[in-house]
Amino acid sequence: MPRHPDPDLEERVLKAAEMLWHRGGDKAMTLRAVARAARTNTPAVYRRFKDRHALVRGLLLRTAGRFRELFEAGTTVEDMVGVYIDYAMDVPHEYELFYNYVHELSRRKGPGRPRPIRESRPNFALLEDRLAKRFGGAPEDHTRLAMATWLIAHGTTTLLLSKAVPEGHEEEFRKASRAAVATVMKCAADFRERD
Numbered sequence: 001m002p003r004h005p006d007p008d009l010e011e012r013v014l015k016a017a018e019m020l021w022h023r024g025g026d027k028a029m030t031l032r033a034v035a036r037a038a039r040t041n042t043p044a045v046y047r048r049f050k051d052r053h054a055l056v057r058g059l060l061l062r063t064a065g066r067f068r069e070l071f072e073a074g075t076t077v078e079d080m081v082g083v084y085i086d087y088a089m090d091v092p093h094e095y096e097l098f099y100n101y102v103h104e105l106s107r108r109k110g111p112g113r114p115r116p117i118r119e120s121r122p123n124f125a126l127l128e129d130r131l132a133k134r135f136g137g138a139p140e141d142h143t144r145l146a147m148a149t150w151l152i153a154h155g156t157t158t159l160l161l162s163k164a165v166p167e168g169h170e171e172e173f174r175k176a177s178r179a180a181v182a183t184v185m186k187c188a189a190d191f192r193e194r195d
Contacts, residue, residue, distance in 0.1 A: 009048060010058075012040070013035075013049065014059065015038070016034050016037035017034045017055055017058075018059060018094075020034060021094070022091065023093075025093050025097075026100070031045050031055070056104060059097060060098060060102060060104060063094050063097060066087070067098075068123050070087055071083065071084070071127070076130075076134075077131065078185070080130065081149065082174070082178055085156055085157050085174060088160075088161065095161065102121070116140070116143075118139070118140070127146045128142050131188075135189065136192070145188050148184055149181055152180050152181055156176075156177035160174075
């Protein structure tokens, strides 16, 4: 009797991989464990994802999509940074997955010049777009400002997740991060006015 493809299998596999990652990070997400959690077998997982890298890439795309939804809900760049930090603190394993493997999304095929950052990090493009709406000009005119904003957000998040922030000062660091972004935005506005 011929096999009938399971239309829900890919989603079950991704949910199972995500659940395992949330529980134990990188070490917990073996293809065998994913197959078991998805109520299938390892060959079925391999039919949907050629290897572990392809499965990780599927998880990365889901995570990037969630980040985008949250970013789009933010009305200001400062809101976007706040949401970024909150999300990372809520799902630290997912954040770890994203930053340990995000290079998988931007791999180049062959030699050549690096792609613009907005092509390899779609959410970065969203940030550039927001900055262009706020300050005028083309999104690409705001790459360095977007990088500075990202550095503040990622640096704060990394410090908070690594427990490098003295206990009891977490909220202070979040507020300082938001203030830093607001200051950078004000300086950018002042600079544009002088031009």
